[in-house]
Amino acid sequence: MGLADLHIHSTFSDGVATIEAILYHASAHTDLDVIAITDHNTLAGALLALRLADDFRIEVIPGMEISTKEGDMLALFITEPVAAGMTFVDTARRVRELNGLPIAPHPFDILANGVGARRLRRIQQEHPGLIAGVEVINGSLLTRIGNLRAEKLRWELALPGVGGSDAHMLEDIGVARTLFAGRTAAELRTALERGDVSPAARKRDANYYRRSALRFALRMGLGLAHTLEERSGEERIRMRRVP
Ligand SMILES: [Zn+2]
Numbered sequence: 629m630g631l632a633d634l635h636i637h638s639t640f641s642d643g644v645a646t647i648e649a650i651l652y653h654a655s656a657h658t659d660l661d662v663i664a665i666t667d668h669n670t671l672a673g674a675l676l677a678l679r680l681a682d683d684f685r686i687e688v689i690p691g692m693e694i695s696t697k698e699g700d701m702l703a704l705f706i707t708e709p710v711a712a713g714m715t716f717v718d719t720a721r722r723v724r725e726l727n728g729l730p731i732a733p734h735p736f737d738i739l740a741n742g743v744g745a746r747r748l749r750r751i752q753q754e755h756p757g758l759i760a761g762v763e764v765i766n767g768s769l770l771t772r773i774g775n776l777r778a779e780k781l782r783w784e785l786a787l788p789g790v791g792g793s794d795a796h797m798l799e800d801i802g803v804a805r806t807l808f809a810g811r812t813a814a815e816l817r818t819a820l821e822r823g824d825v826s827p828a829a830r831k832r833d834a835n836y837y838r839r840s841a842l843r844f845a846l847r848m849g850l851g852l853a854h855t856l857e858e859r860s861g862e863e864r865i866r867m868r869r870v871p
């Protein structure tokens with residue numbers, strides 16, 4: 629079985645880790661075989677990761693998290709960017725035209741802008757075969773109940789369920805993952821198309837919640853800044869006050 633994290637953000641959108649740091653961390657400090665770089669409304673980071681991936685153990689899937697009119701969409705396996713602001717269906721069609729796989733991330737998460745159950749049901753009814761899967765384990769903190777509801781919905785809609793960390797920091801990469809038959813990105817694609825995947829979660833370490841609280845404070849603009857630095861092979865987030 630292979631392990632993939634299908635939902636990772638870098639400094640190309642609102643993540644704090646660079647593409648190089650993500651590739652290094654995922655290769656050296658996780659058991660993942662494949663990662664997808666899915667920055668908000670840009671493919672640039674993913675394409676950079678794809679170019680650099682030969683130097684690392686990990687395989688890369690290029691992707692984006694696209695802001696549609698009706699919630700976010702994960703687009704996997706695309707090598708051309710897709711514009712934000714279209715309907716969910718039009719966006720998914722465009723992703724399919726580009727030979728990509730459109731996935732509904734965190735469908736129930738209001739804060740993270742999920743597409744919602746009612747709309748997903750209707751889309752699956754009116755456009756069967758368009759949506760490639762549902763993210764039923766999202767690694768971000770506030771979606772426990774949302775994950776359970778997403779899992780139920782994916783069975784109802786008979787769509788493959790995947791796991792993605794939605795990592796914005798190195799430490800979160802791999803906290804939610806997708807198990808698939810095989811080891812490579814190509815095998816992952818085949819497994820996704822067959823529905824031969826299953827989501828899984830990794831237990832978090834004790835410091836996770838402390839870091840999350842700090843990070844939340846940072847994002848709310850409480851006068852702190854953060855830098856990421858690599859020290860003796862171990863990545864850590866350093867907090868310091870803005871002068
Ligand atoms: Zn995300």
